[in-house]
Amino acid sequence: MEAVISPIILYAMIVLGALGVLLSLPRARANFALPGFLIGATAGGVVLLALASKAVAEGGGGLPNLYFYLFGFVALASGLRMITHPKPVYSALYFIMTILATCGLFLILSAVFMAAALVIIYAGAILITYLFVIMLATQSPTEEMVEEQPVFDRVAREPVLATISGFLLLAMLSTMLAKGVPMLVTPSATNADEILAQFPHDIEKALRHRTTMGDEGGILPTETLARSVNEDGTPGEFVIDVANRTVLVQVDAEGGATRTVAWPEDLELGHVQAVGYELIKGHPGAIEIAGVILLMAMVGSVVLARKHMQIDEDAKRAQAQSLASREGASS
Amino acid sequence: MMTTLAQSGFPEAMTTLTLYHYLFISAVMFTLGLIGFITRRNLIVMFLCTEMMFQASGIALVAFSRFYLEYTGQVFVIFVLTIAAAEAALALALVVLLFKRNETLDGSVWSLLKG
Amino acid sequence: MMISPATSLASGAADAAAAVGAAPTWVLAIPFLPMLAVVLNTLCAVFGNKTKLPAWITVGCLAGSFVVTMLAYMALSGETNTVTAWHWFDLSWGDGVGQSMVANFGFYIDNLTLLWMMFVTGLATLIAIYASEYMEHDVGKGYTRFFVAFGLFVFSMLCLVMGDNLLMLYLGWEGVGLCSYLLIGYFYKKPEAVAAAKKAFIVNRIGDLGLAIGVMLTFVHFGTLEYEVLFNSAQLQGYISAVQEGRAGDVPLMAQLIAVFLMIGAFGKSAQFPLYVWLPDAMEGPTPVSALIHAATMVTAGLYLIARMLPVFLLSEWALPVVAWVGTITALLAATIGMAQFDIKRIMAYSTVSQLGYMFAGLAFLSSTGGVFHVVTHAFFKALLFLCCGAVMHGFAGQLDLRKLSGLWHMKGWRIVSIGMLIGCLNLAGVPFTAGYFSKDMILAEAFVTPGYGYSFLGWVLLLTAGMTAYYTFRVFFRVFTGPVQYEAGDEHHGSDDHSHEHEAGDAHGHDGHSHEDHHGHFHPHAPGMRINGVLATLSVLAILAAGLYFISPEKHGWIGDMLEESTAHNIYTADHSSAAMFVIDGDAHGAHGHDSHGHAGDHGDHAHGAHGSILGYDPHKVMYYISAVFGLTGILIAAWAHGPKGLVSGFIGGRVEAGKCRMDGVAAKLGPIPRWAENKWYVDEFYAFIFVTPLRVVSHIFHMIDKLLVDGLVNLFGYLPRMLGRGAQPGQSGVLHGYALSMAGGVGVILFIVAWVTL
Structure with a gap:
C-alpha cells in the first residue's frame, strides 16, 4: 500500500513545525509569538493538505473529510496557542477550544456520546475548576503596578531542548504510524x-x-x-x-x-445504547474501581483543603505570638 | 451508505479518512502537550498540558474504536475522563496548597529532590 | 612365648563373623550413664550449684556405668554382639554395593571393646573420686564445669570404643578431642594452659584429618562403615587371603592407603612422633585430667583404632613397619627428653609418650596381646603415678620441680602417696614380677621374634629405652620421696583458675590463703585426704594385681590374649606366629626364612631361625625375662647412684644430702651441651615453629596484605565507582520537574529512534 503521506513533506513540515513552536514559545526579550504561530500553522496546514490531497486523489472526499481537516486544524492550532500563551487564563480558554474541536472529531468518528460527555465534563466541569483556581492563585495586581505577567509565565524553560526532543518523538511516532497502520487488519463490521x-x-x-x-x-x-x-x-x-x-x-x-x-x-x-451496553456488560469491575478512585479523589481534596486551613491557623498563631513578643520587647 | 456527520452505530469500515489521519492528529497534540509540560513553568498550565495529552490519547482511543468497529475504546475514554477529573481535583488542590506555601505558581521553585 | 597353631586368617575372621549377635538393651546404660551425669551437671550449672554435688553425681553415674560394664563382661564375654540405640544415618541411593550408607548410633561389643570399656569406666570412676577432692579449691562454677567435661569425655570415649561403625568411632574421636581441649584449658586464665589447649587441638587436627580421610576411603573402597559388614565382607576376606598367599600385590593401592591414613590419625591422638608435641604441654590441665585422658584412656584410642582395624592394616605391607619404627623412635626420643626434665609431671608425660611408643611397636610386631596388655597395665600404673604427682602438686601448692622437693617418704601423711609412687615406678621401670614387666617383655620378645624391617634392631633400641625408663622413673622417686625432708612451696595455688575461690578454699584446707606468697617460713604442705589416699591405695593394689592377669590362661598369653581371641584383633593374634607365613610362598612357617628369594622375610632372614627369631641365639620368649630385668635394674641402680639419698647403701650408692644437688650434676657437666638440649626437648618445638609456624605466619601476613590491598581495594573500588558516577550524574538531578520530564521525553524519543533505525 502506498504511503499515506510523502515522508519528505512530513519530515520537512515536522522541522518547520518545530521551528514554529520554538519561535512561538514565550521568551524573555524578543517576542516572536505571531510569526512562530504562523509558521507552525503553515506546517500543520501543509501536512493536512497533503493528507487531503491524497484522499481527494483516491476519489473520496465529501463533507466529513472537510470537517475532519477543519476540526483537526483548529484543535492543533488552539493547542499550540494554548501552550505558548503567557497568560494562564487564555491558555485555559484555548484548551476549551481544543476540546470543542476534538468533540467535532469524535462526531466524525460516530462517537456521539463521547463528544457530549467531553463537552460536559471537560469544558463544563474540569476547565471551570481550572479557571477558578487560576483566578484564586494569581496575585491580584495592585494599583501602581503595571499589569504584567510574572516572569515564570513570560519565559519558557529550555525551549530548544524541549522542542527537539518533542518533535523527535513526533517524527518517530508518525514514521512508525505510517508504517504500522497499514499493517492493521480491518475487521468485519459488527452486526x-x-x-x-x-x-x-x-x-x-x-x-x-x-x-x-x-x-x-x-x-x-x-x-x-x-x-x-x-x-x-x-x-x-x-x-x-x-x-x-x-x-x-x-x-x-x-x-x-x-x-x-x-x-x-x-x-x-443508538450510540448511547451501544456504549452503555458495552460499559455495563463488559467492564462492571472497572466501573466500581473508577467509583472508588473518584471517592478517594474527593476525600483527598477535602483532606488537603483541611490541612491547608490548619497550617494557615498555625501560621497565624505563630505570627500573633511573634508580634506579641515584639511588642512586649519594645514596651 | 452515505456517512453523515453524527451517524449512529458503525455502518462500515473507514475508507478515505484512514486511522492514520486521526492518529497523526493525536500524536501532534500529544507532542504539543509534552512540549508545553516541559517548557511552561506555571503549575496550572503544566497541568493543562497534561490534560491535553489525555485528550490526545482520547482521540487515539476513539479512532481505534471506530477502526475496529468496537465500543471498548470509547468505554476506555470514559475511564480516562474519570481519571482526568479525579486528577484535576487532587492536582488543583495541591496547586492551591503549594501556592499558599510559597506564594508563587512557579514549578521550578520546588526542587527538594535536588541531588 | 608359646607357639599357637597357625590358624589361617580367613577362617579366624570367619569364626568371628559367625558369632555376631544382638546384645541386650541394658548395655546402652554404659555410655548413657555418663551422658546422664553430663545432663545433671549441666542442670547444676544452670541452677548455680555451689556444693560438691556434681562430683558425686559423676562418681555415681560412672560407678553405675562400671558395674554395668562388669555385668556386660560376665554376660557377653567371648561373644560379638551389636545393639542399636537409634538409626543415625541410613541413606540409600541405589541397590548396589556401596550405594547405601548405614551408620547407626549403635554399639559393637566384643572382647576388645569390653577390655577398653572396663578400664575406661573403672579408672574414670576412681579418678572422679580423686578429683572430687583434688578440685575442691574450685567448688562452684569451675567444679561443675570440670565434671561436665569429665562426664562428656567418658561418654565420648565409650562411643569411640563401643561404636559399631567407623563414623561412631570418629564421633567419639572428635568428642574426646574436644573434651581434652576443654580440660587442658580448664585454667583458662593461665596463658600457658590456653596455649597448650590450642596446641593439643591443632596438632590433633592433623591426625584427625588422616582419620577422616581413612574413614572416607574405607567407605569409598569397601562401601560400608560398619564393622560387622566390613570384617565379614568378601572383599576384605579376599584381600586377606591374597596377602596370606603371598600375593600382596593383588591388594589395590586404595585399600593399602586406608591403613596409612588411619595410622596418621592414630599417631595424632596417641601422641606419636612427629605429632607427640602436644601431650607434654597438655599437662597444664588439672592432674586428674592428665591421669585419665592424657595417660590412661584417650591416648590409647590410637591403639584401639589399630587393634580394631588390624585386618585392614595387614593389607598394607608398609603400614605396620612404619608403625613399628615410629613407635620405637617415639619411645627412645621421649625417654631421652624425660631423662633431662625437672618437672615431675612432664617427666610422666614424656614417659607416657614413650610407653605409647612401646604399645605401637607391640601392635606392629603383630603382638596385639602384648600391645593391648601394655595398654591395660600402663593405664593403671600411669594413672597411679599421675595421681601421686597430683597429690604432691596439690599438697605443695603447685610445686613440681624435683630439685625443690625431697624426702616425702619421711613426712607425716605422705606415706600412702610414697608407696603408691613406688609401686607405679616399679611397674614403669619393669622390675620383675610387676605387671609392667610382663607386658613390656611381651612386646620386646616379639620384636626379636617377628621378621620384618629391622625389627630386631628396634628390639635392642627398645631394650635400651627400657633401661632409660627405669632411670628417669626412679630419678623422680629418689629425688622427691627419699632423702632429707626439704621442700619449697610452688608459686601458685592449685593453678590460677579462679582467685575468688582461693581464699575460702585456702581456709578449708587449713592453711593460709596467702601461703603461695611466703614460700618457706609459714608454708605447711597439707597431706592428701581420705579420698585421694583411698584412690591411690586402690590403684596401687590394682596395679600389683594386674600382674596376675598374665597368669590367667597362660596358654593364650595371659588373660588379655584370652580376651582378644574373640575380637578383630584376634585375627592377627592367631597370625602372630603364622605371620611368617604371610611372607613365604609355601606357607611353611618353619625354616622358610633362610631363603633370600622370599620378599621381606628373606631380607631379615638372619634374625629368624625357624618360626622364631632369636636373641643372641636364645629363644627371645624365654630369655627376655632376664634381659629386660637386667636393663631395668641397671637403670634403677644408676638412678640410685646418682639421685639416691645418703645412706641408701652405705654411701656408695646414693649420697644426696640436699634437695637440689646430686651426683648426676657432675656427670651432666661432663656431657657438655647434650643435657641442655635434652632438657629443651631437642628443640623439636622450636624446629616445628621454624618449619611450620613461621612460614605460615609469613604467608598469612602476605595474605593479609593481599586481602587488605587487593581484595579490599577491589571491594572499595566497586563502592567508589558508583559514588563517583553518582557525583558525575548529580547535576542531572536538578530536582525540578521539567528536567525529569525533558529527559524522559528525550529518552523515549531516542529509544524510538533506535528502534525505528533498526527495524525500519
Missing part, C-alpha cells in the same frame, strides 16, 4: 442487530409506536412479545430472530396463538 436484540423492550416500543402512528406491521396493545419457557416452567428469553429481524408476538395474554412480526425498517442501534 448492530445482535446488540439491538438485547433490547427487546426498545423493539416492542418501536412496534407499538408504529401502531400508534397507524402504520401497518406494528403490534396491538393486547399483544405482547412471546417468551420461551424454561424447563421449570418459568418464562425465559424473548423469542427474537436476529437474522431475519423478526420477533414472535403472543396474540392474547392467556397464550395460545402467536405470530411473527418484522422489526421496523428504521429501527437502528
Whole structure:
C-alpha cells in the first residue's frame, strides 16, 4: 500500500513545525509569538493538505473529510496557542477550544456520546475548576503596578531542548504510524442487530409506536412479545430472530396463538445504547474501581483543603505570638 | 451508505479518512502537550498540558474504536475522563496548597529532590 | 612365648563373623550413664550449684556405668554382639554395593571393646573420686564445669570404643578431642594452659584429618562403615587371603592407603612422633585430667583404632613397619627428653609418650596381646603415678620441680602417696614380677621374634629405652620421696583458675590463703585426704594385681590374649606366629626364612631361625625375662647412684644430702651441651615453629596484605565507582520537574529512534 503521506513533506513540515513552536514559545526579550504561530500553522496546514490531497486523489472526499481537516486544524492550532500563551487564563480558554474541536472529531468518528460527555465534563466541569483556581492563585495586581505577567509565565524553560526532543518523538511516532497502520487488519463490521436484540423492550416500543402512528406491521396493545419457557416452567428469553429481524408476538395474554412480526425498517442501534451496553456488560469491575478512585479523589481534596486551613491557623498563631513578643520587647 | 456527520452505530469500515489521519492528529497534540509540560513553568498550565495529552490519547482511543468497529475504546475514554477529573481535583488542590506555601505558581521553585 | 597353631586368617575372621549377635538393651546404660551425669551437671550449672554435688553425681553415674560394664563382661564375654540405640544415618541411593550408607548410633561389643570399656569406666570412676577432692579449691562454677567435661569425655570415649561403625568411632574421636581441649584449658586464665589447649587441638587436627580421610576411603573402597559388614565382607576376606598367599600385590593401592591414613590419625591422638608435641604441654590441665585422658584412656584410642582395624592394616605391607619404627623412635626420643626434665609431671608425660611408643611397636610386631596388655597395665600404673604427682602438686601448692622437693617418704601423711609412687615406678621401670614387666617383655620378645624391617634392631633400641625408663622413673622417686625432708612451696595455688575461690578454699584446707606468697617460713604442705589416699591405695593394689592377669590362661598369653581371641584383633593374634607365613610362598612357617628369594622375610632372614627369631641365639620368649630385668635394674641402680639419698647403701650408692644437688650434676657437666638440649626437648618445638609456624605466619601476613590491598581495594573500588558516577550524574538531578520530564521525553524519543533505525 502506498504511503499515506510523502515522508519528505512530513519530515520537512515536522522541522518547520518545530521551528514554529520554538519561535512561538514565550521568551524573555524578543517576542516572536505571531510569526512562530504562523509558521507552525503553515506546517500543520501543509501536512493536512497533503493528507487531503491524497484522499481527494483516491476519489473520496465529501463533507466529513472537510470537517475532519477543519476540526483537526483548529484543535492543533488552539493547542499550540494554548501552550505558548503567557497568560494562564487564555491558555485555559484555548484548551476549551481544543476540546470543542476534538468533540467535532469524535462526531466524525460516530462517537456521539463521547463528544457530549467531553463537552460536559471537560469544558463544563474540569476547565471551570481550572479557571477558578487560576483566578484564586494569581496575585491580584495592585494599583501602581503595571499589569504584567510574572516572569515564570513570560519565559519558557529550555525551549530548544524541549522542542527537539518533542518533535523527535513526533517524527518517530508518525514514521512508525505510517508504517504500522497499514499493517492493521480491518475487521468485519459488527452486526448492530445482535446488540439491538438485547433490547427487546426498545423493539416492542418501536412496534407499538408504529401502531400508534397507524402504520401497518406494528403490534396491538393486547399483544405482547412471546417468551420461551424454561424447563421449570418459568418464562425465559424473548423469542427474537436476529437474522431475519423478526420477533414472535403472543396474540392474547392467556397464550395460545402467536405470530411473527418484522422489526421496523428504521429501527437502528443508538450510540448511547451501544456504549452503555458495552460499559455495563463488559467492564462492571472497572466501573466500581473508577467509583472508588473518584471517592478517594474527593476525600483527598477535602483532606488537603483541611490541612491547608490548619497550617494557615498555625501560621497565624505563630505570627500573633511573634508580634506579641515584639511588642512586649519594645514596651 | 452515505456517512453523515453524527451517524449512529458503525455502518462500515473507514475508507478515505484512514486511522492514520486521526492518529497523526493525536500524536501532534500529544507532542504539543509534552512540549508545553516541559517548557511552561506555571503549575496550572503544566497541568493543562497534561490534560491535553489525555485528550490526545482520547482521540487515539476513539479512532481505534471506530477502526475496529468496537465500543471498548470509547468505554476506555470514559475511564480516562474519570481519571482526568479525579486528577484535576487532587492536582488543583495541591496547586492551591503549594501556592499558599510559597506564594508563587512557579514549578521550578520546588526542587527538594535536588541531588 | 608359646607357639599357637597357625590358624589361617580367613577362617579366624570367619569364626568371628559367625558369632555376631544382638546384645541386650541394658548395655546402652554404659555410655548413657555418663551422658546422664553430663545432663545433671549441666542442670547444676544452670541452677548455680555451689556444693560438691556434681562430683558425686559423676562418681555415681560412672560407678553405675562400671558395674554395668562388669555385668556386660560376665554376660557377653567371648561373644560379638551389636545393639542399636537409634538409626543415625541410613541413606540409600541405589541397590548396589556401596550405594547405601548405614551408620547407626549403635554399639559393637566384643572382647576388645569390653577390655577398653572396663578400664575406661573403672579408672574414670576412681579418678572422679580423686578429683572430687583434688578440685575442691574450685567448688562452684569451675567444679561443675570440670565434671561436665569429665562426664562428656567418658561418654565420648565409650562411643569411640563401643561404636559399631567407623563414623561412631570418629564421633567419639572428635568428642574426646574436644573434651581434652576443654580440660587442658580448664585454667583458662593461665596463658600457658590456653596455649597448650590450642596446641593439643591443632596438632590433633592433623591426625584427625588422616582419620577422616581413612574413614572416607574405607567407605569409598569397601562401601560400608560398619564393622560387622566390613570384617565379614568378601572383599576384605579376599584381600586377606591374597596377602596370606603371598600375593600382596593383588591388594589395590586404595585399600593399602586406608591403613596409612588411619595410622596418621592414630599417631595424632596417641601422641606419636612427629605429632607427640602436644601431650607434654597438655599437662597444664588439672592432674586428674592428665591421669585419665592424657595417660590412661584417650591416648590409647590410637591403639584401639589399630587393634580394631588390624585386618585392614595387614593389607598394607608398609603400614605396620612404619608403625613399628615410629613407635620405637617415639619411645627412645621421649625417654631421652624425660631423662633431662625437672618437672615431675612432664617427666610422666614424656614417659607416657614413650610407653605409647612401646604399645605401637607391640601392635606392629603383630603382638596385639602384648600391645593391648601394655595398654591395660600402663593405664593403671600411669594413672597411679599421675595421681601421686597430683597429690604432691596439690599438697605443695603447685610445686613440681624435683630439685625443690625431697624426702616425702619421711613426712607425716605422705606415706600412702610414697608407696603408691613406688609401686607405679616399679611397674614403669619393669622390675620383675610387676605387671609392667610382663607386658613390656611381651612386646620386646616379639620384636626379636617377628621378621620384618629391622625389627630386631628396634628390639635392642627398645631394650635400651627400657633401661632409660627405669632411670628417669626412679630419678623422680629418689629425688622427691627419699632423702632429707626439704621442700619449697610452688608459686601458685592449685593453678590460677579462679582467685575468688582461693581464699575460702585456702581456709578449708587449713592453711593460709596467702601461703603461695611466703614460700618457706609459714608454708605447711597439707597431706592428701581420705579420698585421694583411698584412690591411690586402690590403684596401687590394682596395679600389683594386674600382674596376675598374665597368669590367667597362660596358654593364650595371659588373660588379655584370652580376651582378644574373640575380637578383630584376634585375627592377627592367631597370625602372630603364622605371620611368617604371610611372607613365604609355601606357607611353611618353619625354616622358610633362610631363603633370600622370599620378599621381606628373606631380607631379615638372619634374625629368624625357624618360626622364631632369636636373641643372641636364645629363644627371645624365654630369655627376655632376664634381659629386660637386667636393663631395668641397671637403670634403677644408676638412678640410685646418682639421685639416691645418703645412706641408701652405705654411701656408695646414693649420697644426696640436699634437695637440689646430686651426683648426676657432675656427670651432666661432663656431657657438655647434650643435657641442655635434652632438657629443651631437642628443640623439636622450636624446629616445628621454624618449619611450620613461621612460614605460615609469613604467608598469612602476605595474605593479609593481599586481602587488605587487593581484595579490599577491589571491594572499595566497586563502592567508589558508583559514588563517583553518582557525583558525575548529580547535576542531572536538578530536582525540578521539567528536567525529569525533558529527559524522559528525550529518552523515549531516542529509544524510538533506535528502534525505528533498526527495524525500519
